[in-house]
Amino acid sequence: MNNSLTLLGLLSLEPSYGYDLKHSYDRYFGSGKALAFGQVYSTLARMVRDELIRALGEETGGGPDRKKYEITLAGQNKVREWLFTPDVPSGSLQSELFAKTVIALLLDDDADRLLDVQRREHMSRMRELTRMKQDADLLHVLVCDHGLFHIEADLRWIDHTSARLTRLKKELHSA
């Protein structure tokens, strides 16, 4: 998740203080991992430098949280470009697991067990997310659903690969 562009997106709603922006971010996207104030202020400073936002003046009392920021036209364009540019599907976990599976087979180790261990871990996380959905508001239900659907896709890959281990091993050893 791109924190800078997400913050810029929130700023496009209305001018905001860094303090309020951080809390908006945490409310919508921070489940399990709140954004650090330091990261918010350094991101805001970078966006001012890049002319994506501008400070609306400083209230007395100093401190970075006394500044209110508003998005510029360039910032608004940046947000729209971000919104409608598709992301490259992430395959990081699968790549790691794929590498482990191949190495295990090359080493004549128990690739079945490796996939089973990962499978149990996935199921355990799915249970946790399913529990978190009970009595949660829709925003958090959808965050959990996003995780659940992704884990489910990983599990399908695990089952699919599990069913082809003998053939994969043969191919790897004959290569």
Place this chain on the structure above:
Amino acid sequence: MSTLRNVDIILSARSLRHSFGQTEALRGIDLDIKAGEVLAIMGPSGSGKSTLLHCLAGVLTPDAGTVTYRPADGQPLVISSLSESNRSRLRLTDFGFVFQFGQLLPELSAADNVSLPLLLSGTKRREALHKSTELLDRLGLQGLGAKLPGELSGGQAQRVAVARALVTSPAVLFADEPTGALDSLASENVLTLMLELVREAGTTVVLITHDARTAAYSDREVVVRDGVVGTGYRVTA
């Protein structure tokens, strides 16, 4: 196999084997199910998971091995040795069933479908209807008791099937792909309501599914593959 104490176990299978002709569906299953737990039995198509459910519930008599049921207020029963009529009685009084396609009687209203198991076990019609309506309400089907199954959505019909399975307050609910024919939102709705009711009542649930998101509602899962219980699919090809 788990190492639960006998006192906690409501159902146990030992060395269960069953074949259909030359095909061995179960090849020596050992399984303990704890009272009040929601157990998911997972596995690919043809792995033997539905056959296992049918043997556990006394629908099928295994070729070999035993299934023992320990009711909370009675002596252990070896289901696999009971006569057909005793197994039928046990299924009516102690077990509830939900299948992928609700198997509701199309000519009966939702309330009558739900009342049926109570009427069959001797409950008076007025009391049966009262209890059915109460349960339909709990499942979010207020005012739909008079509808025929054909007039209900898939999710609503499946909730009627859940009500029918739970109306006798069974000790064990057997659910075979209960949401397999529903879209993900309807499936979630049925599972959430069903699990809320069974957890409240302390009902044990044996849930057959190939779907990981459904299994995530359980307390524990076992995987059946090639007729044995394993921890993963491990089907090699």
